[in-house]
């Protein structure tokens with residue numbers, strides 16, 4: 557990462573992120589960002605408006621391998637951008653989590669533009685063509701302008717307080733012996749993701765873990781695994797685990813419940829199965845003391861992108877995924893004349 561000025565007309569310089577120097581100022585920017593976001597969406601909670609919480613989050617990010625740069629103007633950190641390197645199922649990539657980027661309101665989002673310009677050249681040189689960013693909704697315009705399209709929507713909902721006391725007809729908790737009847741439904745989410753227009757890459761291991769994964773969820777007493785029985789078997793399921801305290805994050809407030817999985821058999825879709833399951837699962841979560849529910853879905857999924865907002869989920873962040881043209885690393889690409 558060069559320590560040089562990024563443009564002759566500005567005093568903004570880009571420097572490598574050094575935790576000893578930059579953790580404190582970066583935590584301040586992050587806390588200010590979350591104050592903005594919690595004002596826009598109170599269900600996110602105020603935990604990460606606290607400087608020490610943000611500092612701990614960034615220390616953890618550094619420990620987890622997040623590396624990057626800061627933008628400095630007149631001796632003050634005006635923004636930072638970190639990313640974690642990885643490969644495999646997600647391609648050879650750099651991944652910026654929600655806490656890995658923030659800018660000072662005075663400097664504005666253009667600072668992230670500069671930081672991305674400075675960092676992404678190194679990512680490309682390292683053959684990292686896949687760039688992922690989890691951006692708060694308020695910062696979406698900046699990332700979209702940098703060529704990042706939507707991949708995943710992260711959303712939140714206040715769990716209803718007025719709760720029905722009885723599960724709707726056919727809705728009950730799953731038991732391990734339901735796995736046989738559930739089998740035809742287990743791959744429906746993968747199918748929806750692999751199909752057009754989502755076109756998510758799904759490899760064999762993602763299919764291999766389905767049965768064992770669902771059995772684990774059914775057997776976990778902390779997880780609310782609801783099924784809806786139809787005339788000829790199970791028509792749908794909704795799975796809601798609590799968010800463990802150690803997994804609470806900027807997008808998953810402490811004490812929240814997560815709507816993790818849901819699917820309805822194709823023959824039963826559009827008949828209210830998913831709605832009844834979701835309403836009851838949320839009512840049950842309320843009875844267990846949860847006040848907030850989080851979920852996420854593929855932006856291009858024609859089912860979930862309609863269904864979850866209709867259930868009241870409000871987007872708070874988007875995971876964006878930019879794929880650079882592979883020819884950029886080949887001999888035919890001319891970087892300048």
Ligand SMILES: CC(C)(COP(=O)(O)OP(=O)(O)OC[C@H]1O[C@@H](n2cnc3c(N)ncnc32)[C@H](O)[C@@H]1OP(=O)(O)O)[C@@H](O)C(=O)NCCC(=O)NCCS
Pocket residue numbers: 744745748792817818819820821824825826827828829830831832852853854857858859860862863866867
């Ligand atoms: C998303 C899914 C669970 C919805 O379940 P469902 O049982 O068909 O939903 P319902 O019959 O209860 O429909 C409830 C509402 O959504 C609407 N709806 C459902 N699917 C819809 C679609 N594809 N397009 C538009 N509206 C739709 C219904 O008209 C109904 O409207 P309302 O909100 O006014 O009440 C189901 O489509 C599904 O299994 N999809 C494939 C797997 C998947 O993508 N799961 C989500 C992973 S995040």
